[in-house]
Amino acid sequence: MxxxxxxxxxxxxxxxxxxxxxxxxxxxxxxxxxxxxxxxxxxxxxxxxxxxxxxxxxxxxxxxxxxxxxxxxDAREKLRSERRQRFFTEVVEPMLTEARRIGIDVDEIVQHLGAQR
Missing domain, CATH: 1.10.10.10 (Winged helix-like DNA-binding domain superfamily/Winged helix DNA-binding domain)
Structure with missing residues (x-):
């Protein structure tokens, strides 16, 4: 563990x-x-x-x-709120920064995410 x-x-x-x-x-x-x-x-x-x-x-x-x-x-809601915020700051924002750096626009990301469903 x-x-x-x-x-x-x-x-x-x-x-x-x-x-x-x-x-x-x-x-x-x-x-x-x-x-x-x-x-x-x-x-x-x-x-x-x-x-x-x-x-x-x-x-x-x-x-x-x-x-x-x-x-x-309310522990679950508190944790969920904290994790959602952390997800955006630690995952989404760096991903968007890297996407801009390599020339991927947001529409392409959204299209790719839609295909993953």
Missing amino acids: FNDRSPIYLQIADGIKNDILSGALKEDDQVMSTNQYAAFYQINPATAAKGFAQLVDEGVLYKKRGIGMFVSP
Whole structure:
């Protein structure tokens, strides 16, 4: 599951975010505890806790003292909005810049995308 491209705690956070976006985790669903997560993936519990803490700081998860962590209300919409913005700034804008550089106009891109459906 984990790779060497980014810290494990960030990969944990991204994995949970992906589960929320895909609908595998819904708002107010309880997520595995950090100890369960650490045991399941054979990682240090502190690493799992760091990933979960980031999600709490971002408002994606919330804690119920003595019970566990849960998906925050509106977490899916919040994540979807953030990812859409990131998609345009990190994917679409560089693609359009490169297209202009090599002489591809927007109509040609749209035509190609239409053919991919």
